[in-house]
Amino acid sequence: MDVRDQILAAATRQFAQNGFDGTTLQTISDEVGIRKPSLLYHFPSKDALRVAVHQKMLDHWNEALPRLLHAATSGEGQFDAVVSEMVAFFTRDPDRARLIVREVLDRPTEVSVLIKSHVKPWVDIVCNYIKKGQERGTIYDDVDPEAYVVQVINLVVASVATHACIGELVPAAQSGKVHRRHIDELVRVAKASLFKSVAAPAPAARARRASR
Amino acid sequence: MDVRDQILAAATRQFAQNGFDGTTLQTISDEVGIRKPSLLYHFPSKDALRVAVHQKMLDHWNEALPRLLHAATSGEGQFDAVVSEMVAFFTRDPDRARLIVREVLDRPTEVSVLIKSHVKPWVDIVCNYIKKGQERGTIYDDVDPEAYVVQVINLVVASVATHACIGELVPAAQSGKVHRRHIDELVRVAKASLFKSVAAPAPAARARRASR
DNA sequence: CCTACCGATCGGTAGG
DNA sequence: CCTACCGATCGGTAGG
Numbered sequence A, B: 001m002d003v004r005d006q007i008l009a010a011a012t013r014q015f016a017q018n019g020f021d022g023t024t025l026q027t028i029s030d031e032v033g034i035r036k037p038s039l040l041y042h043f044p045s046k047d048a049l050r051v052a053v054h055q056k057m058l059d060h061w062n063e064a065l066p067r068l069l070h071a072a073t074s075g076e077g078q079f080d081a082v083v084s085e086m087v088a089f090f091t092r093d094p095d096r097a098r099l100i101v102r103e104v105l106d107r108p109t110e111v112s113v114l115i116k117s118h119v120k121p122w123v124d125i126v127c128n129y130i131k132k133g134q135e136r137g138t139i140y141d142d143v144d145p146e147a148y149v150v151q152v153i154n155l156v157v158a159s160v161a162t163h164a165c166i167g168e169l170v171p172a173a174q175s176g177k178v179h180r181r182h183i184d185e186l187v188r189v190a191k192a193s194l195f196k197s198v199a200a201p202a203p204a205a206r207a208r209r210a211s212r
Numbered sequence C, D: 001c002c003t004a005c006c007g008a009t010c011g012g013t014a015g016g
Helices: A003-018 A025-032 A036-042 A046-071 A075-091 A094-106 A108-118 A120-136 A145-161 A163-169 A180-192 A203-210 B003-018 B025-032 B036-042 B046-071 B075-091 B095-106 B108-118 B120-136 B145-161 B163-169 B180-192 B203-210
Strands: none
Touching: A003 A025, A003 A036, A003 A046, A003 A094, A025 A036, A025 A046, A046 A075, A046 A094, A046 A108, A046 A120, A075 A094, A075 A120, A075 A145, A075 A180, A094 A108, A094 A145, A094 B095, A108 A120, A108 B163, A120 A145, A145 A163, A145 A180, A145 B145, A145 B163, A145 B180, A163 B108, A163 B145, A180 B145, A180 B180, B003 B025, B003 B036, B003 B046, B003 B095, B025 B036, B025 B046, B046 B075, B046 B095, B046 B108, B046 B120, B075 B095, B075 B120, B075 B145, B075 B180, B095 B108, B095 B145, B108 B120, B120 B145, B145 B163, B145 B180
16 A cells, blocks of 8 residues: 555544644654655645545545435335445544544534535435425325435534444344444444335344343 | 522533533633633632533433433333433533533543443333333344344444534535434434334434435 | 654643 | 743744
8 A cells, every 4th residue: 555545544544543632743743754844745734635625535435425326226225225234334444434524523614515516416416316206106195305315414523423433322133243233233223214114123123032 | 690600601611612621710710801810719629620621521421320220111102201311411511512522532431430330220120121122022033132222322422423514425415404414313323223123214313215 | 755843732830 | 810931832834
């Protein structure tokens, strides 16, 4: 891996973990194994490094989103695909979620314009899908499409970002994946508040009931 | 208002807005109208000030929670009371939500032990209520009580904390309260994914449908 | 990519 | 509650 990518990786980790103001160019340089002025040769300022970190994540996101939105086409399957891929995207590297939440808190106005240009179009697509479902009668009539989508995104990102801390309230059902219960319930809440047809409980839920 | 409270108020606002590391004792002193060493007379260190800020919020919370949990006793009413009071508590001063989210990100292990001692007992109470509802048949069988409660708390706090930024994706239905749609949908999602009986749509939802 | 160095600002102290 | 001041560290530059 070339030096520039090492710097980006270290910066991403530390910005997510300790925040932008809580991170110094010194600690990033230390992690990479170079001197501070060498870092400033690759990125002209701390702020330029921050922008580069977020640009890289945005690129990842813009590449993943269209693929999954066009992958599935049938009713409930599409919804599962979108939510599952979102969860997968963030759980694969929880620092992504933490980074977003921090940026939303630190620079709300800047993130707001970025959301309107990059996220809004995708939200609208899912909204249209929900409205069609309402006309077809498969989706609850009193769902507020825009607000619903925003809440689900909010729920997924916040859930992953805070899981390391909050997740300990929900002990693992068994060894292995610690956050399966957490994520399963998230998906269940999102679906149960959207689709009229209550499908048969998922295997995980059935197993849980059996063990009580 | 005495000086100590002024310092606490200014610190709360700035910690929530710019984070702990993004706030300096100088800017807090400036807001209060005193010199930095005078601030350090009231609070021995920056960290002591942080602890005091969080202690004050925790006191508020510990005072509000038992009152509302014992206020309502009947089925769906109790749930509404708890969620509504939670939303009210945080929207009354959104900085409270931002402060919590920041602390969860900045000091996950410390917050974790605090949650286990101060929040866990209340979560257990709500969980028992959910389990009774499941036996009685009023609550969905495949709800995972602990995970559900954690997700709802997560949703409320994150929703309020990020509303200033994310909320702009959901334009106001009309003048006045900008976030009514946002909050209404939050409560709807929480309830629709819990209670089997789908009550008549709320007035707001009916009005929204009529306007389409 | 390094050494050497800079002004500014940080949290905190001395002393009144 | 103030003035005066401190060592440490910050982001960043000069120059090679």
